[in-house]
Amino acid sequence: MVVVRDEEWLVRATEETADGTLVHVQGLGELVRDTRAAFYESLDAVTALEPAQASVVADHSPRYRTARLWLESTIRKTAVPLGERALSVATRGLADALSYQQSAVRRALDPDNLRPRILLADAVGLGKTLEIGMILAELVRRGRGERILVVTPRHVLEQMQHELWTRFALPFVRLDSAGIQRVRQKLPATRNPFTFYRRAIISIDTLKSDRYVASLRKQRWDAVVIDESHNLSNAATLNNRLARLLARNAEALILASATPHNGQKESFAELIRLLDPSAAPADGELDPAEVKRLVVRRHRHSPEVARVVGADWAERQEPHNVLVPATPAEDAVAQELAETWLWPGRGGSPYSGQNATLFPWTLAKAFLSSPAALQETIDGRLGRLGTDDQAAVEQRALQRLAELNATTLRTPSAKYTRLLAHLREIGVGPGSAARVVIFAERLETLRWLHRSLPKDLGLPAEAVELMHGGLADDEQQRIVEAFKQAHAPVRVLVTGDVASEGVNLHAQCHELVHYDIPWSLIRIEQRNGRIDRYGQQHPPRVTALLLEPAGDRFAGDVRILAKLVEKENEAHTALGDAAALMGRYDVKGEEDAIRAVLAGSEELDDVVRPVAEVAAGNDLTALFAQLFDASSDADPTPTATDETRTAGAAADAGGTDPGSGLYDDDVSYLEDALQQAFIDPTAPLAGQGVGWRRDAAFGTVELTPPPDLVQRLEVLPQSYLADRRVTERLVLATTAARGKDRLAAALRDDSDSTWPDAHYLGPLHPVLDWAADRALAALGRNEVFAVRGTVDAATVLLLGTLTNRRGQVVSAAWLTAEFPVPDDPSFAPINPYGSAREALQALGWGTRRDNPGAVPDLDALQALVAPAVRAAERHLATVFKAAEQDVARRVEEWSRRLDRWEHEAGALVQRDQVKERRMSVAQERAMVEAMAPDRQLVRPLLVVVPESGSGGVKA
Structure with a gap:
């Protein structure tokens, strides 16, 4: 202080x-x-x-409430040391206690890394958002999460914000289009907008704009999260420029992507450099050991995952491929495409553009999507044609194709007719709660389905929602949230591949339809992952509709596309990574390869290799597959340990942060704080209370936030504040079980909101922080309480901390100094304890105590403070020496790595990219040096005397 x-x-x-x-x-x-x-x-x-000059004051409060609150608040405000390997608050949110997620958190917080930097590359559906939340929660509790920036694709802004707040009580201000406008209204034009909110979530599309670069360059962050980080690997893009800027200005960096690389070493090395500029050698080669240190990768069937997900992730059903015979009108279009465009005769293709092999397959792909998509493609090409002779030939060919396609637009589509039958088979219709998500690539197909389905299924217009990349970010978020709510009228979500990354659609849905099949295993896997993920209670079913023309060549192409769906399912089960089968790790690269197969220049088995061959191979593709398979190199840190089970049990019981022991749970602490702060907490606000109500049977409490708490709640998600009106009446769930129940109920009730009506009172909840600050104000400047306990002589409780230049706690020690000889305050034996809980129990403060009255002889007790502090300092000089040496060792190892990198980069000093990396390495060196411990502090927290009086101490 x-x-x-x-x-x-x-x-x-x-x-x-x-x-x-x-x-x-x-x-x-x-x-x-x-x-x-x-x-x-x-x-x-x-x-x-000056701790040694602290004044001793008596606590007159009943059952030592004031001292208990002050001490508990001090403990809560004391950061968990950086080197602590046990998780403190990560296991106490509303996330299920899954050992594989906790092992990822431990990897991120490994003290040997000095800075938390990690790529969460778990396959689709394993819960990377929850891993992010747990890491951020631990960083906050360790004093490393004051300023946090989360960067995501715009359509998952609200989903990420929702998960972080509801499960971990981490509020982030969402800076979507509406949020940015609010900030601009509050700030002068010259003010850096990123200094206004301590924790913000923003889309990468917004943030990469040139208008924010100057502000970002001046802003430092304790932690930065970038979701879907595979979009950062191209060094020539604005995304990469943004990532490099944020990486340099952040202590902790968390990247997340289910598809973390594109098969090119240099691209993947760029992601590794963002995490640690010295981890990828200057020549661009990958070091497998460094990758394993910085990357976490598991999939659904990895042993570490499979043994814990159980019934909370139902196994996917076998793919349901439906071959739909084309109508005569569609056959006529297919024949024209085949003979004129795809496999033209002696006259060659009528196409007049630069790439004669590409456009015909663009037409074919549009045809396999829908007649509407084909018409849009034809019209677009006609609008771009020139006036030369070759263009005239192409115009006539396109017009002939358009005339044939016009017939298909006027007659029922075979695939659409089969879609209607399939939707009815799975129960989609009036009066049914069944839901389905339908994916298609072409926007015209989506619009056509959106127009046609309500009437043909007998559903109201609002039962079918359309989502695509052209919608505003808040509209995309509204649609996704509505699809998650049981009471919402939406039954069919028609969407493009904008929803294939990051969006959770499994809450009310286990049916997915590919109305057209992407020519990419990666894209198929991403789509399927929207409903095939942890938390799916019903076996997800994936249905693919394939139009099958009568012509042999075109029909053969359709069967090739059907095999892609089957291949993805095989890879999902055996490898957890469909991209490994083709080895291109890029959607466009896979599409080009499949186009070559359809054109006849490649064989499918050469382009998409068998799963067994990939698993046993030793080429680059197999190397990547093995590199990201953590199941073969499990995290040596304990996973399903007693610590995990204990933490999970504590969470269910609403337990406190490990190391406390003064209160049984968070709600008891909050209730005591309100009793201390208000004359009658149950009275209304005007009556000098907060209308406090506690319903132990239902596991909820309620209060009316006073003005100083309302001010703190303003940073909560705006839609949560509006929907639940918590600044007027705050309802809290006091157990994890109740919190999960209210979170699930928000998806079932008719409130039009996915925010729970009772938010879980987790250990990081702002209301607890508010209570702690009020309690800390109970004592005057540099004062400590005198209380009674089960001690034989006057004893001083002390907290020793070792901090680095960044003010972070490197190590902490709980001590008591005992004064057994009344006439000799200089004789003060030190007793060390493993935690605050142990120390308090030794003092008789493991349970509530009656207060018979104020402790007398405060002047005599005052004389003990300085000797206790000095004795503790002498003791800790030895204890902290080991911690200092341990940190010094890690700093030295890190410095040697930086030296090695700079030595290797010497020959490449003229290359511009290496020059920029040198700047990053220099920043890394300065940050690493600041991690070295540089100061020790001892604080007296409590003076405890025997039950009979003052302990016989003489001044």
Whole structure:
């Protein structure tokens, strides 16, 4: 704690800048209680309170409530040390306790990495968003998550925001188009918008704009998350420029992608460099050991996953491929395509453009999608034709094709007719709750289906929703959220591949239809993953509709596409990575290869290799497949350990952060804080209360937030504030079981909101932070409480911390200094404890205690504080030496890695890219050096005397 401008502040972090030390603080005094600030030591007098001079005061409150609250709040505000391997809050959100997810969190927080940097490359459906939430929760609890930026595709902004808030109580301000407008209205034009909110979530399409580069360059982040990070690997793109800028200015970096590489070493090396610029050698070669250190990759059937997901992820049914015989009108179009465009005779193709082999297959692909898509393709090409003779030939051919296609537009489509029959078979129709998601590539196909399905299925217009990339971000989010809600009228979601990445569609749906089949295994896998993912309670079924013309050659092409669906299913089961079969790791590359197969220049078995061959191979494709298969090299850190089970049980019971012990659960702590702060918490706000109600039977509590809490709640998701009106009445679920129930109920009720009506009171909930700040204000400047306990002599409880130049806690120690000889305060044996819980139990504070009255002889007890602090400092000098050496060892190893990289880069110094990497490495070196411990602090927290009195201490 420090005093600045005659006010007392709690230090949250420190930062070394070009202008000196910057101290980030939160106010404790009455005037600054809800204020966060930052002070430069060069501009303000920042005075640290001297622990040895702390004053001892008596606690008069019933059952020592004031002291208990102050002590508990101090413990909660003390960051978990960086080197702590056990998870503290990650296991206490509303995520199921899955060992494979927790092992990913431990990998990210491994102290040997110094900085949390990781690529979460788990296959589709394993819960990368939950892994992100758990990592961020741990960073916050360890004092490394003050400023966080999350970057996602725009259509999953609300989904990511929803998961982080509802499951981990991490509020992020969503800066979509509406959110950015709100910020602009609040800020002057010259103000950096990224300093306004501490935690923000924004789309990559918005953030990569030139207008934000200058502001981002000046902003440092404790943690940055970039979802769908495979879009960053091309060094020539704006996405990559943004990622490099954020990576340099962030301590922790979390990248997430189910398709983390495109088969090219240089592209994948670019992702590795973002995480650690020294991990990829300057020459661009990949180091398998470094990749394994920085990348986590598992799939549905990896042993680590398969043994824990159980019934919470129903096995996918066998693919349901439906060959639909074409109508005579469609056969006529297929014949014209085959004879004139795909396999023309002696006269050659009528196409007059640059790539004569590509456009005919564009026509074929459109035809296999829908007559509407083919018409749109024909019209688009006609509009671009020139006036030369060859263009005239092509125009006549296109017009002839358009005339044939016009007939198909006027007559029932065979594939559409079969789609209607299939939808009725699975129960989609009036009065039914059955849902289905239909994927198609072409926008005209989507629009045609969207227009036709409501009437032909007997459904109202709102029962069929259309989602595509041309919609505004908030409209895309609205559609996705509606599809998740049981009461929403939507029954059919017609969507393009904008919904194939990152969107969860399995809450109410287990049926998926490929109305057309992508010529890419990657895209098929991504689509299927929308309903085939963890949490799916019904065996997901994937149906593919394939139009089968009568002509042999075209029919053969259709069967090739059907085999793609089957191949994806085989790879899903055996490898968890369909991209490995083709080895191109890129949608466009796969489409080009399949086009070559359809054209007859390649064989399918040469382009799409057998699963067994990929698994046993030793070429580059197999190397990547093995490199990302964590099942063969399981994380040595314990997974389903006693620690995990204990943490899970504590979460279900609403347990407190490990190391406390003063309160049984978070709600008891909150209730005590309200009892302390208000005359009668159950009274209404005007009656100097908060209308507190606790329903233990249902596991909920309610309160009316007072103005200082309302101010803190303003950073919660705007749609949550609007839907649940929590600034007027806040309802909280007090157990994980109740929290999960209300979260699931939000998808079933008729409230038009996916936000739960009772938010889980997790350990990071802002209301608990508010309660802690109020409790910390109970003591005056540099004071500690005197209380009674089960001790034989006066004893001082102390907390020792070792911090680095960044103000982060490297190591912590809980101690008691005992004064067994009344006449000799200089004799103070030190007793160390493994946690605050152990120390408090030893003092008799493991349970609530009666307070018979204020402890007397405070002057005598005051004389014990300085000797206790000095004795503790001497003891910790030895204890912390080992921690200092451990960190110094890791810093030295990291420095050697940087030295090695710079040595290897010496011969390539003239290359521009290497010059830029040198800058990143230099920043890495400065950050690593700041991780070294540089200061030790001992704080007295409590003076405990025997039950009979003051402990016989003489002044």
